[in-house]
Amino acid sequence: xxxxxxxxxxxxxxxxxxxxxxxxxxxxxxxxxxxxxxxxxxxxxxxxxxxxxxxxxxxxxxxxxxxxxxxxxxxxxxxxxxxxxxxxxxxxxxxxxxxxxxxxxxxxxxxxxxxxxxxxxxxxxxxxxxxxxxxxxxxxxxxxxxxxxxxxxxxxxxxxxxxxxxxxxxxxxxxxxxxxxxxxxxxxxxxxxxxxxxxxxxxxxxxxxxxxxxxxxxxxxxxxxxxxxxxxxxxxxxxxxxxxxxxxxxxxxxxxxxxxxxxxxxxxxxxxxxxxxxxxxxxxxxxxxxxxxxxxxxxxxxxxxxxxxxxxxxxxxxxxxxx
Numbered sequence: 001x002x003x004x005x006x007x008x009x010x011x012x013x014x015x016x017x018x019x020x021x022x023x024x025x026x027x028x029x030x031x032x033x034x035x036x037x038x039x040x041x042x043x044x045x046x047x048x049x050x051x052x053x054x055x056x057x058x059x060x061x062x063x064x065x066x067x068x069x070x071x072x073x074x075x076x077x078x079x080x081x082x083x084x085x086x087x088x089x090x091x092x093x094x095x096x097x098x099x100x101x102x103x104x105x106x107x108x109x110x111x112x113x114x115x116x117x118x119x120x121x122x123x124x125x126x127x128x129x130x131x132x133x134x135x136x137x138x139x140x141x142x143x144x145x146x147x148x149x150x151x152x153x154x155x156x157x158x159x160x161x162x163x164x165x166x167x168x169x170x171x172x173x174x175x176x177x178x179x180x181x182x183x184x185x186x187x188x189x190x191x192x193x194x195x196x197x198x199x200x201x202x203x204x205x206x207x208x209x210x211x212x213x214x215x216x217x218x219x220x221x222x223x224x225x226x227x228x229x230x231x232x233x234x235x236x237x238x239x240x241x242x243x244x245x246x247x248x249x250x251x252x253x254x255x256x257x258x259x260x261x262x263x264x265x266x267x268x269x270x271x272x273x274x275x276x277x278x279x280x281x282x283x284x285x286x287x288x289x290x291x292x293x294x295x296x297x298x299x300x301x302x303x304x305x306x307x308x309x310x311x312x313x314x315x316x317x318x319x320x321x322x323x
Contacts, residue, residue, distance in 0.1 A: 106314075115307045123283075164238070254272065
């Protein structure tokens with residue numbers, strides 16, 4: 001490209017006597033600088049996003065950037081077996097079917113934020129926050145407020161299509177005992193009219209739902225301000241991450257749901273301590289030391305405030321935008 005420009009300029013100079021030699025050299029230099037800068041800028045735009053975290057676990061490569069969270073076999077990194085971007089697109093299509101297809105005059109926005117929480121052996125936990133909103137293009141109706149939800153998800157890197165449950169790793173008795181022994185849960189159950197202790201996790205969830213019990217964190221935080229209360233999600237067994245090792249046991253964080261509309265953007269976790277499953281003992285030690293994977297206690301240190309964001313909007317003159 002540069003050589004072609006030089007030839008054109010030289011030919012032009014031969015055809016006219018109005019461009020002095022010095023001016024010709026200055027013009028040529030300026031055009032070469034512009035072309036080189038343009039080429040460098042193009043190369044910079046084509047550079048892949050810098051990883052927030054990347055590691056190899058259980059025969060796969062996990063790569064987390066601000067544009068995607070992907071999992072690919074170590075033997076073939078071009079073959080993606082999990083992608084947050086693909087997941088976001090799929091969820092957005094489902095959102096459109098549920099909220100737009102019956103009302104073509106809708107203007108809706110859909111945002112999905114993903115944050116990696118822990119990677120232990122073949123188990124990967126991530127946080128997913130959805131922020132959605134719809135209104136009528138004609139002004140006939142509007143959602144009273146945006147919908148906002150934060151959930152945890154756990155996948156097995158050997159088969160990312162299947163979500164993992166706590167009961168795949170611990171017995172239900174161990175999990176129930178840990179839940180009932182938590183001070184926040186104890187306080188909520190202490191206010192019950194009926195004192196009979198739940199015998200199963202399903203019964204515990206049902207007690208909270210039927211009796212309208214709330215979990216109030218012991219201290220307020222930026223994510224869960226004082227005065228906000230929470231409840232146990234129905235899929236509590238799927239919403240967890242490995243936080244740290246403590247006195248030979250494993251500290252697990254479980255995502256909670258706000259039960260007050262004014263606190264819809266708040267988020268809290270329930271911390272329980274469980275015995276370490278023998279198959280996870282080695283992977284947990286490696287993750288604790290950040291040698292292979294990492295635990296949730298180090299997630300903020302690794303990523304800071306960086307997350308992966310996807311944004312969609314439909315209804316503005318038929319446009320769809322993804323960011």
